[in-house]
Amino acid sequence: MFSVCGAESYRQGDQGQDVAAIQNQLGALGYDAGAADGDFGSSTANAVRAFQRDKGLEVDGILGEQTYRMLMGRDIPASRSDGSTSAVRRIVQTAMRYQGVPYAFGGTGPGGFDCSGYVRYVYAQAGVYLPRAADEQFEVGQSVSYSRLQPGDLVFFQTYAPGASHVGIYVGSGQFIHASTSNGVMVSSLDSGYWGPRYIGARKVL
Structure with a gap:
């Protein structure tokens, strides 16, 4: 509470x-x-x-x-x-609760997630409803620069297709949590050798 x-x-x-x-x-x-x-x-x-x-x-x-x-x-x-702080705390804690849940193509949880399904599910638990796909989620809220990222912001990556094709939730200290195809829901570093070059932007939706 x-x-x-x-x-x-x-x-x-x-x-x-x-x-x-x-x-x-x-x-x-x-x-x-x-x-x-x-x-x-x-x-x-x-x-x-x-x-x-x-x-x-x-x-x-x-x-x-x-x-x-x-x-x-x-x-x-x-x-x-500001009034969004408790919602941010709830989102980050909810996101962390699903670490280890397996990846499932098209999965919207809680037994299996794809990346955008996971983000959408976590935000819905806090009463915030997002579009289904990563590229659609990249259009909501307001853009936020890398240097001003705050926990709860959505971070986006270009992976298998042009534009935003992967999304996660920033949790602070250069880390984000996401549903990865290889390991399911996990925490990764934004500036890792894989994710750093693929990062394309972030959105604040709270």
Whole structure:
């Protein structure tokens, strides 16, 4: 159950480059947040609690406005307080839940997916309905540059046919999750030897 109330926060279960920056800062200050992998897990939450305890803040393991400002030296990003944040979190967590589900040509899940069927299914769980095919999905929302990718954005590739013929969901830290023909639903790197040269753009649909 996710909610957005006033300013947003970072908490266990969140993922992305912002979380990696938080983990790096905790580590620099001597708090063991584990690897700076962009995955806000229990070790990161424990490090936040230790930081809060030392600073006399409420000890809840959540980076709200006050904890974030004391840790990072700046206000929490405005993007964290818009209404799409809880939907993004839900989409990323839903996407991760289907890792390992096999690829199925024409599959729309949840027992088997093709790439666009997987993306469409995940977004539908958050009440966002996308077209069926990758090239059609490439036409929705607004274009977003590689340098401004955020978790939940759709990333597109040109593989077997001209134009957008493969799609995945960006999850942060240069990684995306997708239904691959070889391994089913998996996380891959955007700049890998295979996917990097085939990347053609991204769309923000939230």
